[in-house]
Amino acid sequence: MSDTRTRIRRHVRDTPGVHFNQVGRDLDIATGQVQYHLRRLVRNDELAVERIGGRTHYFDPSFDPWERRALAFLRRETPREILVRLRIDGPKRSKTLASDLDLARSTISWHVSTLAENGIVEKSDDRPMTLALNRPDRTAELIEIVSPSLPDRLVDRFVRTVDELFE
Secondary structure (H helix, E strand, C coil), X not given: CCHHHHHHHHHHHHXXXXXXXXXXXXXCCCHHHHHHHHHHHHHCCCCEEEEECCEEEEECCCCCHHHHHHHHHHCCHHHHXXXXXXXXXXXXXXXXXXXXXXXXXXHHHHHHHHHXXXXXXXXXXXXCCEEEEXXXXXXXXXXXXXXXXXXXXXXXXXXXXXXXXXX
């Protein structure tokens, strides 16, 4: 196996859920090379790939599909804040979550819906609705594994700023 492929495989295993563009930036490898080697690694079952929230993320194959989705969301600042808050405080109402995180309710609503669609959080049938982690213990373990990248944090902050303008 080439040295480049080995570096990419090691990087993905060390940073589970890393998205395609970040691999090239982190390792300073041309996009075409990253694409070629990632395809080979996925084809050889050395890495797993998932398209989550508009981005292609790469993982060690030992992570199950739910863990892959959770890791991808934990790499993004706002979903991470929501998941960390639910882990620390337990079930919460969306309105309280928005207030605690100083985010627009529409931002919370969008992220919570996406997290619920992917099985990361559960929405109660009660009124008012409460939110809870689907797998709290495993989520806590995954929170320790990953933190959002700088570009992910910048995108989230831009979205927050635009959201505040329309609030």
